[in-house]
Amino acid sequence: MNRRELLISSSILAIASTSLFSNVAIAAASPSEATIVLSSDENGAPHLDPIRATLLSVTAGLIYDRLIAMSNDHTFHPHLAESWDESEDGLNWTFVLKKNVRFHDGELFNADTVVWWISKFEGSANQHVSSAIDRVVVVDEHNVRFEMKRPDPNLLYNLASYFMGIPSPKAYEAAAGNFGVIEAVGTGPYKLESFAVGQETVLVANEEYAWGSELSENKGVPEIKRLVLREIQDSSATFLEMDTGGADILMGVPTEFVPRLALNADVELRNMPATGVSYLQFNTSSAPFSDRLVRQAIAHAVDQEPILKAVFSGSGATAHQFLVSSLEESKVQPEFLIRKDTEKAKQLLDQAGWLLGSDGIRTKNGQPLKVRLWSASETAYKRMAEIVQAQLKPVGVIAEVALFDSASLRDALRKGDHQLVISHYDWDNADILDWCFSAKNIPHPNSSRWDNPRSEKLREDAMSGARNWRERVAKYKEYHENLLENFVFVPLHEFEKTVAVNRSRLAIPERIRETTVGSATLLDTRWQ
């Protein structure tokens, strides 16, 4: 074959493959099972053991039930605990457990289970959830009392999280450290059939189930008998699966594909309440961002509106403080909110000694104000980085963007060579402030490397000084305001997750009461 023939044949091949790509209909999902594509940020959980896990997906919520269920308005509802009572000093919690609850292996769930389960957190990755509990006392077979070392107003939130899904003690001990790898036994509405790390988890309905939480209408056996939960890395592939009928539910529609899926008559899109925020992170331990004035200038140079519009097509909201806006701790005094003010940004940089040169770049002691702006290479983060880069240029700051895959970015942040980073978190509790900015968490997850005596004092107080929920809110609000006035970060966007459902096959409940399409929603989901 000569070069001309090669050119012609490769062109034909390229055209043919393009048309194949666009025309091949991906095999439709099987009628007997529902296929769910997980949200990309839930991909990659190495096992399904809630006690050891640092990453769990909605799968864990289907296999394991929790004592408490939390609705998306941040209220708590009975699940395996029928009711609970907190003593006035916050040092005793009594839980009344549901009767006749059995694990998938036939073992009975009772007060002894709770005693065993809480003890397993000691020394685990999730030790913090039980750190305030001194001991668990069996009152009778269906009554337990948590005696606390100190009040923990966040106890109910923790009890409602995936990490406090309750596994079967018998199966857990028998697996000897490998629980969640080949077997995962809980009391949930679905039983594990198979689990392939990073690929898919197959679940079958628990035919004994009769103890659904208050958040679902159906307390019994789910109508959808088999669930295939797939993990797909590539955002285009997730979109194609949903668009061509290969998936019944797509848990997190990539932002760029929301308008396209909206055109598909078979697809119903549901916006879930915001559970996370994207923000610009500073490395506060080194110049120039060790200077508060420079951080404040950058914070005022950034405009959140174009990010909302260009990156998220208007979905979600602009963020001007660090927390999800449905949390009470997010309602800080208005003067602490971080907003665009280009003129002020310029004045602050002048004040900090960074003077504008004739080339439009600021300098100080002969050093130009050129900073590294890092981001994950996924489309949304990359776009935010490019917008921030363009917004910093007019105030005389040159940001050099570098893109990393998520794992490399995490490693690079630990090394500490970063200056500005596009970051995000997905968590609907104020203790995310402790996670991100506690001096104990340097270099990770506090890669801002924020270490300030006043902030530490306020953080300690918020974490363990509150006797009740109201006090906790007040203390966290004060800590939050302290971080805002120090410009430790620049909030960018409060993101919403969009869930896509194949409405020709599945009917999900009109009102979703969870923060995501979880066990309560799937219990109420019916075939069309």
Place this chain on the structure above:
Amino acid sequence: MTTIVSESRRLRLPVSVPAVVAGLFIVLLVVSAVLAPTIAPYAYDAQNIEVMNEAPSFAHFFGTDEFGRDVLSRIIVGAQTSLSVSVTAVGFSVLTGLVLGSVCGYFGGLVDRILMTVIDLTWSFPEILIALMLVAVVGAGLHGVIIAVAIAYLAQFTRLTRTQVIQLKKEAYIDAAVNLGASDFHILFRHLLPNALAPVLVAAMLATGDAIILEATLGFFGLGAQPPTPSWGAMMSSGTAQLFVAPWVIIIPGCAVALTVIALNIVGDALIDSLDFRNKAREG
């Protein structure tokens, strides 16, 4: 020293219409790349969210991208990136390949075996793999891509030069030069290299086309030009996210890559046809 005329190639003018069109296209591209900042209708990095993802119009001939930036301006500045990276990289490959290939071909023996074994090792891996490994070591950015592309094509030029030199050194005019007491350096650079040069230059033109594709591929993976500097590969990469909303953002740089590579190949083919490789006229 007696002058030895070693003219060996005869050039016929490339007269085919596609070759002329392709040649003009390349000239136009080079001129616009050189004058990029002057002729681009908008600043390549000027964002305007109000006009994002707009279809081609009189205001924006190639439409706008996800930040409302003018795609035409980015294509023009992207041409500068693509051409400068590929020409620099291939130029580096050619120069190094000429030196290494001549030394190996002329001296032979142990030097030849050691150098060629090392060079041949690079042929054991696909070009894109070598490039990805090198960029991982050197770091993302244009300098990394230049080094990666240069090394990826080094073996090709070294082998080609070496083969040429081995053939040419058997010629009578080389024997004559040796008998007249010419130094190795003189023979290599005065007689052998000029004669080995023509096929290497044609190969270089074809390799430039391949290098543009390799640069675009690395750019597509985010390893080439970093934002906001445009490169055709990076533009296609960011265009994939809005393939269905604003297809021009991916189609136009794709066409730019395709047309440039096709043009370079047509001109390269025309040069092969024009250079009479069979006629190895020897005069002396």
